[in-house]
Amino acid sequence: MDVLLLILGIICILTGLIGCIAPVLPGPPLSYIGLLLLHWTSYAQYTPKLLWILAILVVVVTVADYVLPIWMTKKYGGSKSGIYGATVGLLIGLFLGVWGVIIGPFFGALVGEYLGGRKEHSAWRAAWGSFVGFLVGIGSKLIISGVITFYFLNALWNHWVN
Numbered sequence: 001m002d003v004l005l006l007i008l009g010i011i012c013i014l015t016g017l018i019g020c021i022a023p024v025l026p027g028p029p030l031s032y033i034g035l036l037l038l039h040w041t042s043y044a045q046y047t048p049k050l051l052w053i054l055a056i057l058v059v060v061v062t063v064a065d066y067v068l069p070i071w072m073t074k075k076y077g078g079s080k081s082g083i084y085g086a087t088v089g090l091l092i093g094l095f096l097g098v099w100g101v102i103i104g105p106f107f108g109a110l111v112g113e114y115l116g117g118r119k120e121h122s123a124w125r126a127a128w129g130s131f132v133g134f135l136v137g138i139g140s141k142l143i144i145s146g147v148i149t150f151y152f153l154n155a156l157w158n159h160w161v162n
Contacts, residue, residue: 002041009037013152020141023094023101028058031145035152044155054148061140066090068140069105069133076129077122078109085112086130105130 012034019025032054038044039051073086089108093100109130113123 002043005037005041006043009034009041009152012037013149016145017142017149020138020145021098023098026062027141028061028144028148031148032058035148038152038155043159044152046151046155050151054144054151057144058148061144065137065141068137069109069130072129072133072136073105073109073126074129076125076132078113078126078129079116079118081116082109082113082118082123082126082130085109085115086126088112089130102131102134105134 012030015025016027016029016031016034019027019030021027035046035054036051039046069090070083070086073082078086086105086109089104089106089111090101091104092108093102093104096104106127110123110127113126118126
């Protein structure tokens with residue numbers, strides 16, 4: 001049973017890392033599931049404190065990934081029209097794959113600002129904020145999934161070397 005859980009854990013860890021960039025896969029939650037699968041084997045035993053801290057970080061990063069493009073649009077001077085546009089762009093982008101999620105909020109914020117009567121510079125600035133939020137979301141997901149992957153690999157290394 002340990003070998004099956006190990007294989008499933010490795011699959012979850014790898015899929016989680018891919019999911020940090022691919023929009024349809026929930027990267028950090030998959031990475032965390034991979035860590036839990038390893039925890040349920042004889043290869044690794046993590047403390048409840050570590051598991052809770054990582055679980056909370058996974059939830060925070062996952063929620064932030066959806067909120068950051070919208071929040072950054074506002075932070076970069078976007079109006080309600082730009083925020084609504086970024087939200088609609090994100091929702092439409094989810095159906096268009098990787099590129100849709102990358103450019104959807106950007107163009108949604110841009111179009112929303114134009115429709116709201118904003119000038120060109122303000123509209124592009126708000127759209128840029130949306131894109132920065134997207135990049136920060138990806139970076140956050142990669143960091144937390146990277147930390148989880150480190151704990152996963154470190155446990156395996158310690159099990160096999162010691």
